[in-house]
Amino acid sequence: MPNAQFRVAALSLLFLLSFGGNLPGGLASQDSLGGASLIFIARPKNPPVRPKVLHAKAQQTSQPAPTPASAADKNNPATAGELSDAVEDALELGNSARDAEPPRY
């Protein structure tokens, strides 16, 4: 008799291990959500990447004497342009890593 109980318990455990990850969620979504789990957005769109501008050339023509790096750099069009390019690069890298198969997180 204890042997039979052990078998039942072992079979139950095996069943839970095999289907435990899917069964409760599946039943829950059918019962309370009516298939609503499908409403979630599967994959949000990637943020757009904008084309870069050639800032170095603009700096050469408009600012012949380069100034040392300072807090005023944020007002410098070349620095702002470089930062802008860095953001575009980062976005491009992030998007391509996400789109890779398998994704490179």
Add this chain to the structure above:
Amino acid sequence: MAAKLDDPRPYLGLANLWYDQKNYQAAAKMYREATERMTPKKSDILGAFSSKVTGTVGTFGSNRISLSESAEAHQYLGNALLRAGLFAEAETELRLATTESYKNAQSYALLGYSFFQQKKYAEATEALKKELELAPNTEEYKKLLEESISRQQHQ
């Protein structure tokens, strides 16, 4: 660098990466950062006014953000909050998403789901009906609508 903090795109990109990895709370935090950078500025009163005409709201860099992009970001935030089980917060965001882009069926579906999870069945029914008006072929939502109507009657 300070100038770039106004750009919502890096936050969207990071949020997407968290979302894909099923870290919905971290994703929601980043989507919120993005949406906060999409809200109209006080100095952009004309932009806010013209949004009725041109369909734009707020700015980042030299680019305007369309109403649909802003609504989409609120939709993503609401979606991540739903996944995280934060239904009331999701409702707030999805209300914004449906206000800014009133023809987006999926936002209404998500809003309906957030109401449903909060046992606000009358509101859930209304939102899901609106969703089905906009996208009549979404069979899976009809079941949720039927369930919502049924629960509303038994409330």
